[in-house]
Amino acid sequence: MRRVVIVTGAAAVGASVAVCVARSRSAIGARWRKFDFATSGMPRGPAGWVAAKTMAIGHRPFHAVVADVLDLRRDDDLLDVACGSGGLLQRQAAHVRHVAGLDASDIQLDMARRRLGNRIGAGTAQVVKGDAAALPWEDGRYSAVTCIYGMQYFPDPQRAVCEMYRVLRPGGRAVLTMGTSASDATRSGEPDAWGRGLWSEGDARRMMEDAGFTDVSISYPTGAGTSSLLDALWRAEGVPDARLVRGVKQP
Secondary structure, X not given: OOOOOOOOOOHHHXXXXXXXXXXXXXXXXXXXXXXXXXXXXXXXXXXXXXXXXXXHHHOHHHHHHHHHHHOOOOOOEEEEEOXXXXXXXXXXXXXXXXXXXXXXXXXXXXXXXXXXXXXXXXXXXXXXXXXXXXXXXXXOOEEEEEXXXXXXXXXXXXXXXXXXXXXXXXXXXXXXXXXXXXXXXXXXXXXXXXOOEOOOHHHHHHHHHHHOOEEEEEEOOOOOOOOOHHHHHHHHOOOOOXXXXXXXXXX
């Protein structure tokens, strides 16, 4: 099991913030839910716009880890499900042949379209609104698929995994976040303090294999994402490092 460590200069600041935030866990959770974000996974309104902008900054280090695990190549066609504001596609996939993003948030999609405007105009990128459980692409369209911080919000996560498998071509790779390093067997299937789904390592692996994936591997990118205030807040709420699950669609 591979571990990737990211060290950032903001760790000390984040730790100080985390101590303060941890003391008001329930209050912060209640306020965050008023943004209609934690319960739906979709930023809305002015508060949702601020949350989306903050996430775009906070997720940058984690996107780099995902790209490394996925091993993106120039001849790849990459789909990012729950793409958010398109940060992974813009920063980590600028060299690949074609990129596409799908999300359900209009705020995030507007940001993604601005980020990828040049590529969209050139015909090498696509950003669409849609449902992860019914991806609007034909079988075998992509060579690589990612889904970062999206699975825990899907009403039918198993169906979403099956859809990602369907749109992959033989030999294609997928990297998804599925639960965290603290999601043990006794908590699998239960929501966390923010209303997000949790899976044990065994259940995460089983979901991938049930969809058809082989060569399933799991890693925990320790410290990824601690470069932002948002990630410091999340970690103060008891959310440890995300579990990265990688699978391959056999030829």
